[in-house]
Amino acid sequence: MATSIISREQGLMLNQSDSSELLQAGITQKALHRIIEQYPHDLSTPELRAYITRSVNSVTPVLSNASKDISYPLDRFSNGNNLINLFEQDSNQTYQETIAALRRSIDLQPRNPAGGLWYFVYPEWSYLDGMYSFAPFYTLYANVYSKGETATASINDVLYQLDLLWQHCYNNATDLLVHGYDYSKTAVWANPITGGSPHVWGRSLGWYMMALADILELSPHLVDVQQKFQKLSAAVVRAADPASGAWWQILDQPGREGNYIESSGSAMFVYALFKGSRMGYLPHYENAAARAYEYIVQNFVVDNGNGTLGYNRTVAVCSLNSTASYAYYIGQPILYNSVLGSGSFVMASLEYELYTAKFEQKHGKD
The missing domain is CATH 1.50.10.10 (Glycosyltransferase)
Incomplete structure (x- = not known):
């Protein structure tokens, strides 16, 4: 099912005006990450890692501004866990900035x-x-x-x-x-x-x-x-x-x-x-x-x-x-x-x- 999701190119934010795609990306990332955690040596792991990165990269331009982030549903945070996972692996500055924006948006979120x-x-x-x-x-x-x-x-x-x-x-x-x-x-x-x-x-x-x-x-x-x-x-x-x-x-x-x-x-x-x-x-x-x-x-x-x-x-x-x-x-x-x-x-x-x-x-x- 995971490779079928990839074949359909789901879980990518292709339309930056459609906030529902944030949750679709987030759950896709989480599902693929759990496969890697459970089966780290499976032959599909490189493909899954590459797709998680592609999905994360598709949302970072949208989530990099804390003030704008609060215009999106709380679903935006579904991408945060894999942003953290990827940043901890390679210290990518874009990931760091997006994580910081998401965190700052919690303080700005209306209550x-x-x-x-x-x-x-x-x-x-x-x-x-x-x-x-x-x-x-x-x-x-x-x-x-x-x-x-x-x-x-x-x-x-x-x-x-x-x-x-x-x-x-x-x-x-x-x-x-x-x-x-x-x-x-x-x-x-x-x-x-x-x-x-x-x-x-x-x-x-x-x-x-x-x-x-x-x-x-x-x-x-x-x-x-x-x-x-x-x-x-x-x-x-x-x-x-x-x-x-x-x-x-x-x-x-x-x-x-x-x-x-x-x-x-x-x-x-x-x-x-x-x-x-x-x-x-x-x-x-x-x-x-x-x-x-x-x-x-x-x-x-x-x-x-x-x-x-x-x-x-x-x-x-x-x-x-x-x-x-x-x-x-x-x-x-x-x-x-x-x-x-x-x-x-x-x-x-x-x-x-x-x-x-x-x-x-x-x-x-x-």
């Missing part, structure tokens, strides 16, 4: 009166989505470049952003988190008490779940993140569709007419559950993750017949700049070969391979 980061340009609105990009970048930056009180302040800001979303988006009935919140509570969809949006969108929750897993990989000692990860993972496992083991587009409306099993959020949950289990935080969810992964392979992965693989049933962008109604979420286009789905699938596959290798070592291939 609501409680200190919550705006996800994009919509005043007072915070989304789960942005945490996958923001939190692992800021955590890695603090670990590599900050010391003492500065590092502590950075990590505390990460924890605070996660916590604000939890406070405003948590649903007591399901233990799941809705898509986002409006601090001003003036949006047409805002809960009058919490400001939260009305529905649990699978992919937004998937971004948040992957963020928790990736933060714990970088900073395993963060007890608050561990607790959120464990509680949310248990709720996600409970929310899986009993028939398929995978997850609905709208998790709080299982089986409702028009709802469907969605491929990007499902892959994200598989990744997070497997990774959490591997790291020792979620010891009981491997079977649930494996069942969902096998459903994904059977139903969403497509042999294109030309040596490449496709990935189907990934919903297009769902924004809170909408009615945020059930009809809105189920009415958004379904895409073929969206890299938000296929990139998540690559990362889920890597965790599945670690799981099966461990299982075979313990039980034998039979």
Whole structure:
């Protein structure tokens, strides 16, 4: 799937006016980097390294100005981790300047009166989505470049952003988190008490779940993140569709007419559950993750017949700049070969391979 993504030239910022390409580039970089980490001596490694560099180089002209960076969604930070990785390898000054601009943009980013980061340009609105990009970048930056009180302040800001979303988006009935919140509570969809949006969108929750897993990989000692990860993972496992083991587009409306099993959020949950289990935080969810992964392979992965693989049933962008109604979420286009789905699938596959290798070592291939 990774080489298929490369063959389609996905994950490159070819249109500098399309901010959605920042996230596509970031998740592509992260997926390819994880392959290199897991299989450093594979014959594909040089090709993957070269493509990561090409992807990073495509975004640096866009992200090198901190003042301009805040006009983009928090998704921009998805490119930060591989900017740091590449800079640590070759001390490229352009990378250093872009990393510095991204870091400075955190200080410039608009915040609501409680200190919550705006996800994009919509005043007072915070989304789960942005945490996958923001939190692992800021955590890695603090670990590599900050010391003492500065590092502590950075990590505390990460924890605070996660916590604000939890406070405003948590649903007591399901233990799941809705898509986002409006601090001003003036949006047409805002809960009058919490400001939260009305529905649990699978992919937004998937971004948040992957963020928790990736933060714990970088900073395993963060007890608050561990607790959120464990509680949310248990709720996600409970929310899986009993028939398929995978997850609905709208998790709080299982089986409702028009709802469907969605491929990007499902892959994200598989990744997070497997990774959490591997790291020792979620010891009981491997079977649930494996069942969902096998459903994904059977139903969403497509042999294109030309040596490449496709990935189907990934919903297009769902924004809170909408009615945020059930009809809105189920009415958004379904895409073929969206890299938000296929990139998540690559990362889920890597965790599945670690799981099966461990299982075979313990039980034998039979």
